[in-house]
Amino acid sequence: MLRKRILAAVTTLALALGMSVGGAGTAFANPNANTPRVSTESGIERYEGNGLTCNDFSGVAQGNIDIAGGATGSYTAQSGTWGTFGWQSGNVFTWDINAGWTVDLCIKGSTIVVWIDDASGKGSYDFKGLQGHGISHMNFMGANFTPPQTSESVDCVSAVNTVGRPLTNGDHINMDIVLNGVRMQVNASVDIRQTDDPASESGLVVRVNAPGGPYVLPLTNAQKASGVLTFTYSSYLTGQWVVEWVQFNDRYFNKDRNQAKFFTCGTPLAKEASAEVRVPAADCEDGVDWSQVSLTTNGATFGEPTFDGRSYSITATASEGFLFPGGLTQKTFTGTLPDRDPAACELVTASIVITPADCLTGELLDVENFDFDSTKVDVDVVVNEDGSFVVTFTAKDGFRFADDKTVLVEAGTLAGPDASKCTVIDADIRVILADCLNGSALDVDNFVFDPDQATVSISTNETTGVQTVTFTAKPGFLFAGEKTTKTFEFTPSGPNLDDCGLATAAIAFTPADCFTGSALNENGFQFDPERATYEITTAESGVQTVTFTAKPGFLFEGKKETVSFEFTPTGPDFRDCATAAGTVVVPPATCDLGQRWDDRIITVDNATYEITRTPTLWNGFRYTVVFTADAGAKFLVDGEYLNTITVKGQLDVLPNRQLCDEVTAVIDIIPPTCDTGAILNVDGFASTPEGSATFTVISDGTGPLGIYMVMATANSGFTFASGLPVEVFVGTLAGPDQSLCIDPEFGAAIGIDPQCEVDVPWIYVSFEVTDPDGQLTPGQARIEFRELNLGLDENTVVTDLERWDGTQWVAVPGNVVSEAGQYQGRALWPGAAIDGDGNPTAWPGWDFNAVDGWFATDYEDNAAWTRSVGVEGADPIEVRIAINPSAVIEDSFFTYPPSTEDCSTDPIEVTPVITVDYNCETFGTITLEAVEGVIYSIDGEQVEPGTYSGFGLTATPRVTAVTDPERPALFFEPGSITDLTVEFSAPEFPCDLTTLPLVEPNVTTTQATCDASGSYTLSNTEGVQWVVGGQNVDAGTYTAAPGSTVSIEAVALEGFGFGFETQTEWELEFAAAPTNCTDLDLPTLALTGASGMLGTVGILALLITLTGIGVVASRRRVEV
Structure with missing residues (x-):
């Protein structure tokens, strides 16, 4: 629920109250004829005479104050009246009369009485100096107040609002100015003092809004009574400003904002310029170049630098509107660019390392152990063939050797090997002499040398065969004469045949017989195995060669190493063999049997x-x-x-039927029915002559193919006309004869009922399936549509299928009809679709795209033609219900379900309408147009269609629109605004400030006790309507039930407003008392609430944005 609240706008700035001095006139007559008037000045009468007192004049003096000599003091009239007077050391009389007031003042000293007629403003009278006596008495009379006329004025210092009556809540001065290019409002207004405000005797304060503020200033009774509000606004401003528009209560300066009346005050502010020259430090390698210098400025520019050697000078000049500190327009920087700084270099060292000479090796540069840091120093090494070397160390950037050197050179010559450090060694060879088997050779294994002192190598001259043996001394050793090698030459010789023994050899062979041919008889070979070996080889011709080879140390006659013999083998002699024989005999066929292999007779010899x-x-x-x-x-x-012979033949396996009697056989088949196929009638099988054959059923035709096989076998002595002993009957048994079956069908009563549910078109259907011969093929029930002219087809599956089991409806698994019975279910109309939650996503004859939204399709698209079923004059449409039987549904009342007020079988596009405006009467307004099925929310709270006003200019309420979740067919038109963060635009012309008297509602509570319930009291405040629990109530005290929560709101009536910090809502929670309680048990009353302000910063920003106009703000009820 949104409620409207009027807020009395009070902006705040600093204030100065000024007083004006009234004129003077004669106020007193001669008090009596006997009292002489000594002198009369303008507004002053002087009397002198013994016994004169201020009370003697007109007899209406309001008081008589005796002043002791030399005293200082003051007298203040009643609060809110004419003012004060005082005296200093009993000599000088002063007065401070409030604006609009005049008063007659009496001063007495010695015998002199002085009257000051119609004193006003501020003034003084030196009684001692003018009359020669100190003051002894004072009095006053005739105080009069003349209300000032309303007026207003503004200049570059202050704005003055003279209201013509004492100042009161709501008096104000609002000013639109442009300060240093920034548009803003400054203002001052009189307001009722709040709790946190400073103390104020008048009960009023002045709230000031200006740079650095806001401020709250107390208002004295005198200032209140003056009726003059002087706003010295310039004391809060610095720089230059333009005054464009001023409001003095309901009066204005430049109300129509005529630019010709704008006036400019103050002096433009100069911004502070800055400039800086940053010179980096020099490094080890280079000095600083001017290009490395960094110049930065703000509000200034640098000129070109000048140089004297490395000294530089450069001047920065402030830009227009800028000055350097001290009010300077230029600032000069001088200095010297640093030269290269050797002290910035890091000192490094480097040295070489030489490995000393030994027996074999001279001195070496040990480069890997040179003493230097490779990250800081580079090294180059040059060693010449003569042993001289030069090592150059070069310091990298940022590093130096001693004396600021970048290069350090080490040179010299490396010494050769030192033979004095070697051990003298010796070596010799050994030789193996020639014999019958081997020639002479080096005896390497017996060479004389120490392997720890030397190594040996042997090379052979391939041409001469001469072998060279070289011994090489290992490091630290030398042969005699300081030689590193010692060499021997050796020429090998062949074997010595004179040292060999005599070897002999002869062969033997075995003659041929029935079994084997002739062959070498190795056991008969004659030779000494200690002196010779033999080898037999056979040529392709069959000739065998036996080769004897003398063993080492032996030779055959004639000093031969080998001797050979040839032998030609012959085959066996079969004339010496026994005679072998073999036969196979099979008996001939008979009437019943052919030749049988089992009857065979085989003979062998x-x-x-x-x-x-x-x-x-x-x-x-x-x-x-x-x-x-x-x-x-x-x-x-x-x-x-021959070693083998083979006997082959072929059996005559068939009996000799010419010897048999003939037999015939027949089988019998029982024909098929609706339920069963044909079957063999075994009992009907027969043969002629009777008993002349035996029947065997090989396959009875019950297999998947229905094939049967029966074999009739002729008994002994019989054969079939074919001459065979068996006759086979093969065929296919006919399956069940469907022509004899009764087909499944639908019962006569088929119920069909189109309905709209939650914006979805459904077809409710009930039917009965009969299947006396069990011919039903399980399947889902379908409702089929066919357009007979165009041949268009659509179908829809029946879901939510249930079957009557005799006592109740039972859900059918998978919606599959698998048996006869009564069924009921429903199907989506063709072309309709739903999501997982059952909400519609498509309708027949409709399609959707992101540009056009939902649009009607052509007759043939998306099952649009099905909507014509049952429509008079439309093309004929046949509707069937089908499983594996099917039936035409004859129902002239069956049509597409029509939409109702609560259910639509077509998509409905809606467009939320949100209108935003801002004006001076209602301020920000949001109008939400009532659209079917559209639900609006403002800042997350659901609201009814209508107009909501009172939003501040800077408010950004968020408006959202959604469709009614109970109406899924509702869709927003493409491009509809459904989520809007409102930004109000200021009106073309500024609004006048609405000033309302502020009222202060108050709620007090009484805590519950053990004896009494708690209560709350609503103050009797003018201009306030109390609302409790949503009901208007009168001011007064009300009892609260224990444990209850009371919601209270104060609503300002027309013509009244609340202050920004005024609490306007309360949520009171009254605790329930315990069963056994003391007053100490009862908790403190929980009290929460909301104030009537939008927050100090928010209101201040809003008031500045609204350019000085009063705020009429709307806000949500705050629940706490």
Whole structure:
């Protein structure tokens, strides 16, 4: 709920109250005829006479004050009246009369009485100096107040508002100025003193809004009574400003904001200029160049530098509107650019390391151990063939050797090896002499030398065969004569045959017989195995060669190392072998049996046999028998001696039917029915002659293909006309005969009912399925639409399917109809769709895109044509219900479900309408137009359509719009504004300040006790309407029930307003008393509330933005 509240706008700035001095006139007549008037000046009458007192004049003096000599003091009239007078040391009389007042003042000293007629403003009278006597008495009379006329004035110092009555709450001065280019408002207003304000005897304060503020100043009774509000605004400003517009209560300076009346005051501020020259320090390598100098300025520019050697001078000049500190327009910088700084270099050192000479090696530069830091120094090493060297160390940037040197050179010559440090050694060779087997050779294993002192190597001259043996001394050793090597030459010789023994050899062989041919008899070879070996080789011709080879140390006759013999082997002699024989006999076929392999007769002599091929159907009943002669025997076939012979043949496996009687056989088949297929009637099988055949069922036709096979076998002595002993009956048994079955079908009563639910078009359907022969194929029920003219088809599946089990409706798994029964369910109309929560996402005949939103499709698109079902004059549409049976639904009342007030079977596009305005009467307003199904919220709180006003210019309320969640068919039109953060625009012309009398509502509470409930009291404040729990109530005291919470709001009536910090809402929580209580048990009353201000900073900013106009603000009720 939004409520409107009027806030009396009081802006704040600094104030000075000024007084004006009134004129003077004769106020007193001669008090009596006997009292002489000594002199009369302008506004002053002087009387002299013994016994005169101030009371003697007109007899209406209000008081008589006796002044002791030399005293100092003052007298102040009643609060809010004419003012004060005083005296200093009993000599000088002073007065300070409030604006608009005049008063007659009496001064007596000695015999002299002086009257000051119609004193006003501030003044003094030197009684002692003028009359020669001190003051002894004083009095006053005739105080009069003349209300000043209303007037106003403004200049570059102050603005003065003369209201023509005592100042009161709401008197104000508002000024629009532009200070140093910034537009702002400064103002001063009289307001009722609040708790946190400084003490003020008048009960009023002046709230001042100016730079550095706000300020709150007390208002004295005299200032209040003066009726003059002087706003010395210039004391708060610095620089230059332009006064454009001033409001004095309901009077104005330059109300129409005519630029010709603007006036400029003050002196423009000069901004402070700055400039800086930053010279970096020099480093080890280089001095500082001017390009390295950094120049920075603010409000100034540098000129070109001048140089004298490395000395420089450069001047910065302040830009227009800027000055350097001290009011200078220029600032000069001088200095010297630093030269290279050797002290900035880091001192480094470097030295070389030489490895001393030894027996074999001279001195070496140990580069890896040179003493230097490679990160700071580079090194270059040059060593010449003569041993001289130069090592150059170069310091890197930022580093130096001693004396600021960048290069350090070490040179010299390296010494050669030192033979005096070597050990003298010796070496010799040994030789193996020639014999019958070997020639002479070096005996390497017995060379005479120490492997720890020397190494040995042998090389051979390939041309001469001469071998050279070289011994090389190891480091630290030398041969005699300071030699590092010692060499021997050796020429090897061949074996000495005169030292060899005599070897002999002869061969032997075995003659041929029935089994084997002739062959070498190695056991008969004659030779000494200690002196010779032999090897037998066979040529391709079969000739064998036996080669004897003398062993080392032996030779055959004639000093031969080998001797050879040749032998030609012959084959066996079969004339010496026994004779082998073998036969195969199979008995002939009969009427019942053909030849059988099992009846075979095989005979052998001096041989064995193997059946290598057994007769089978697959090889044509052919057979093979292989006979093998025993050892020492041979088959003699056609004059040829053979080890094996093969006998082959083929069985006549068929019986000789010419010897058999003929038999016939028949089988019987029972025909199919609706439920069962055809079956074999085994009991009906028969043969002729009776009993002449036997029946065997190989396959009874119950398999998936229905194939049957029956074999009839002729008994012994019989055969079928085909000449075969068996006859096979093969065929396919017919399956169940569907032509004999009753098809499943729908019952006569099919109910169909289109309905709209939550903006979704549904088709509710009920039906019965009959299936006497179990022909139903399980499937989902469908409602099928067909446009008969164009041949268009649509279908929709029945969901939420239930089956009547005889006692109740039971959900059908998967919505699949698998058996006969009564069913009910519902289906989405073709073209309709829903989301997972059941909300509609599509309708037949509608489509959506981001540009056009929802739009109607053509007749043939998105099932639009289905909406014509049941419409008179439309193209014919057939509607069926189908599973595997199907049935046409004949229902002339079946149509697309119409929309209702609460349910739409079409999408509805809506557009929220939000209007924003700002004017001087209602300030910021937001108008929310009532649109079907649109729900508005302001700053997160749901509100009703309507106009909400009173928003401040800088307020940014957020307005959102959503569709009614209970109406899913509602959609916002593309481009609709559904989330708006409002920014108000200021009116073209500024608004007048609305000044309302401020009222202060108050709520007091009484805590509950053990004997009484708590209560709350609503103050009887003019201009306040009390609202408790949403109901208007009168001021007074009300009892609160224990444990209750009371919500209270104070609403300003028309013509009244609340101060910014005035509390206007209260939430009172009254605790329930314990069962057994003391007053100490009861908690302190919980009290929360909200003030009538938007926050000091927020209001200040708002008032400045509104350019001095009063604020009429709307805000939400604060729940605490």
